[in-house]
Amino acid sequence: MYFAGVDIGSTMTKVVIMDEEVIASVIGPTGAEHRRLANRVMEEVLRQVNLPFDEISYVVATGYGRINVPFADRQITEITCHARGVYSLFPTVRTAIDIGGQDAKGIKISNGKVVGFVMNDKCAAGTGRFLEVIADALGVRLEEMGELSMNSRNRAKISSTCTIFAEQEVVSRISEGVSIEDILAGLHEAIASRVYRMAERLKIEPDVVLTGGVAKNIGVVKAMEEQIGFPLLIPQEPLLTGAIGAALLGKELTLKAVEGGKPVERGTRRLEEATFFE
Amino acid sequence: MEQEKRPEEVKKTSARKWTESAKKVRGLVANMYLRAITEDKPVAWVMFTLCNELFVAMDVLPVYPENYAGLCATKRVGDPFIDRAEADGYSNVTCSYARIGLGYSALWRDTGEIPPFAPDGGMARPIMLVGSSLVCDTRYKWFQAFSRYLDVPYYAFDMPGPPAVTAHRPDVREQYMKYNLTQLHGLVSFMEERLGKKMDWDKLDEIVRRAEKSYRLWYDAYMMAGRAVPCPFPAEDSFRCFVPAFFMIGEQEALDFYQGLYDEIKYKVDNKIGSLPEERYRLLWGGGLPPWHTMGIFNYVEDRGALFVFQSVYLPLNPADIPDRITNPLERLVYSRYEMGIRRAEHDRKLGLFGACNFVGLGNPLLFVDEFKVDGVVMHWLRSCRGATIGQIYQKRLLAERSNLPVLFVESDMCDIRDYFEADWKMKFDAFLETLETRKRAGA
CATH class of the missing domain: 3.40.50.11890 (Rossmann fold)
Incomplete structure (x- = not known):
């Protein structure tokens, strides 16, 4: 049997197909148009493994866009899906921190179950968007920010955790002659500090797993480790944990129904574009 | 212009x-x-x-x-x-x-x-x-x-x-x-x-004596509703029904209102008439004023099987029995206010808390979670109200230490809609209810 997890985040859409393990995955940008066309991402991942959609036993959608996935059997929030996905990769996890495109969340996990969670408010500081804005202001690519910051010799102090104010602060640091590496190191410290303060409300306990696109930034990872005081575990592909968790939860629901001799409750699946105003 | x-x-x-x-x-x-x-x-x-x-x-x-x-x-x-x-x-x-x-x-x-x-x-x-x-x-x-x-x-x-x-x-x-x-x-x-x-x-x-009767009915009605399973009087209703007590107390209309409220709740409790067919999760609105701009959000939660059975914000204080020797109405007013305040403070003191008798007692949610059979607590961080927000993290820690109940924080403001983000609230409520379901299945 095959199971699919569809994670439509604010910035990226992630889809995985699993049997016993992940056999295919696609990560693509979300955006207004792509949100509507999540079906195409699904079709792309099916093409990878040459499977017809009907072969997928269960589809769980998660992420902010989960409501508008016409081919999903069920919607489950990203909190539950991330926790399940992270637990499957790191069974010793007690705290998961996810820094996505427009939100950051901390999840307390016990035996694979969510026991508490916190999220940022609607402010973009402490999220991937914060780094995108600063990358633009500095004229560096998002992907190179982490490595560049590792060359810092004298980390700049970025006092503001507001994205807009931080951008202004960065411009003034540049005019003061501070190196880009030092500025980036300061920014990573600022983002790590903000996320740490949020997650610590749950009382962070090891093992701690960091996921989301920002987990690919080595500068933020190091700054977070400095704040927390012990090393972080990072999945091989930190963007996929929500989709993996979604697929696994779909699998559990299916197997539970089958074992109980009950029919699997599926949605009215339509592998087509999302319509938002039905 | x-x-x-x-x-x-x-x-x-x-x-x-x-x-x-x-x-x-x-x-x-x-x-x-x-x-x-x-x-x-x-x-x-x-x-x-x-x-x-x-x-x-x-x-x-x-x-x-x-x-x-x-x-x-x-x-x-x-x-x-x-x-x-x-x-x-x-x-x-x-x-x-x-x-x-x-x-x-x-x-x-x-x-x-x-x-x-x-x-x-x-x-x-x-x-x-x-x-x-x-x-x-x-x-x-x-x-x-x-x-x-x-x-x-x-x-x-x-x-x-x-x-x-x-x-x-x-x-x-x-x-x-x-x-x-x-x-x-x-x-x-x-x-x-x-x-x-x-x-x-x-x-x-x-008028003071009429108000005393109104306070007693108000208090008894709210407490009776909170204890009841199923609950006939969820938080969104009690967020309305405090209005006569706050802004009309002393008037005959307020007394009539609370007599009617008491009678209605008593009838429903006696006949086990609840609000939802099944209270899958009983929640406490444990801090922060409600989002007056979007009170319909309570129905979103109800549609998912959860009911806020009580709110510990605009709540009646336990009315005092005023001694007969106090006959001056101003003295009766002062006595009743002071006694109502310290009854809550006294509870805080027994819990080892250090609140003040300012009617915003730090121990509030703890007063209700056991008696009202609550599964989880929701608190509202208000961007423009320090008084109702400042103690919430402390309250959350107390709840974690003493009741092991999960607490959800949602953020916005009581009146300024610019601080409200509906998709975020709905996602948080959905995730919270999933967490409660997991706990329920695990027998927590």
Whole structure:
């Protein structure tokens, strides 16, 4: 049997197909148009493994866009899906921190179950968007920010955790002659500090797993480790944990129904574009 | 011109009402503002100060800008008032109750007329302003600013509560009661001077005793509903039904209302008539004022099998039995307020907490989680209300230590819709309910 997890985040859409393990995955940008066309991402991942959609036993959608996935059997929030996905990769996890495109969340996990969670408010500081804005202001690519910051010799102090104010602060640091590496190191410290303060409300306990696109930034990872005081575990592909968790939860629901001799409750699946105003 | 800005019609955002009593509140509120405009009686703008009885006794119609701000938010017409206040330099983190009232006053001063889009005909022009130190710090300056906008005299009195750790001591009690009595005498003198007539003490006595009966019914009704399984009176209804107690207490209409509420809840409890067919999860609204701009969010939660069976914010305090030897109505007022305050503080003290008798007791959620069989607690961080928000992290820790209940924080504001993000709230509620389901299955 095959199971699919569809994670439509604010910035990226992630889809995985699993049997016993992940056999295919696609990560693509979300955006207004792509949100509507999540079906195409699904079709792309099916093409990878040459499977017809009907072969997928269960589809769980998660992420902010989960409501508008016409081919999903069920919607489950990203909190539950991330926790399940992270637990499957790191069974010793007690705290998961996810820094996505427009939100950051901390999840307390016990035996694979969510026991508490916190999220940022609607402010973009402490999220991937914060780094995108600063990358633009500095004229560096998002992907190179982490490595560049590792060359810092004298980390700049970025006092503001507001994205807009931080951008202004960065411009003034540049005019003061501070190196880009030092500025980036300061920014990573600022983002790590903000996320740490949020997650610590749950009382962070090891093992701690960091996921989301920002987990690919080595500068933020190091700054977070400095704040927390012990090393972080990072999945091989930190963007996929929500989709993996979604697929696994779909699998559990299916197997539970089958074992109980009950029919699997599926949605009215339509592998087509999302319509938002039905 | 600011005053010509009229909010567009918006879709209904209020919550469905589960009790007949809750349905009556809207009419009471509308009448409160209408009579102030149409009746030939003096009007006072008053803060929630726990002394409405004095205004009733002096035939003054009190109008409460706090309540009016909530009304504007409920009808989603608060923005032009907020914009006007901010245009005068008030920060966007100043209490949104205050900003709506200040914007209202500024618009009135601009044109000499009640703003045309003011709901329920607007707040009538006052001849006096009365505020106190009760609850939070914004209140002193807020009414002082009203006074300048409207050129109306303002009387502020002090109403301190002692620290919880000493409130029970007879010497402390005596000192505070004496002081509070002096403050109320000062208010009576101010009113007498403003109105050109003397207080009728016999009438006040009758009103104070009527208010005591109303408080008792209010308290008994709310507690009975919270304990009941199934619960017939969810938080969105109790967020309505506190209105007569806060803003009409002492009036016969308030007493009738609470008698009706008590009877209705008792009937439903006796007959096991709940709000939902199945209470999959019983929740406590454990801190922070509600989002008046989007009360329909309570229905979102209910549609998923969860019910807020109680709110620990606008709640009645345990009424005191006032000794017969206290016959002076002002002394009865002071005694009942003090005793109500310290009953909560006493509970805090027994829990080892260090709250104050300021009616915002830190231990509030803990008072209810066991008795009301609650599965989880939701708290609302309010961007513009420090008083109701500051202790919430502490409360969460207490809940974690003493009850192991999960707590969800949601963020926005009581009146300023700009701070509200509906998709975020819904996602958080969904995730919270998933967490509760997991706990339930695990037998936590």
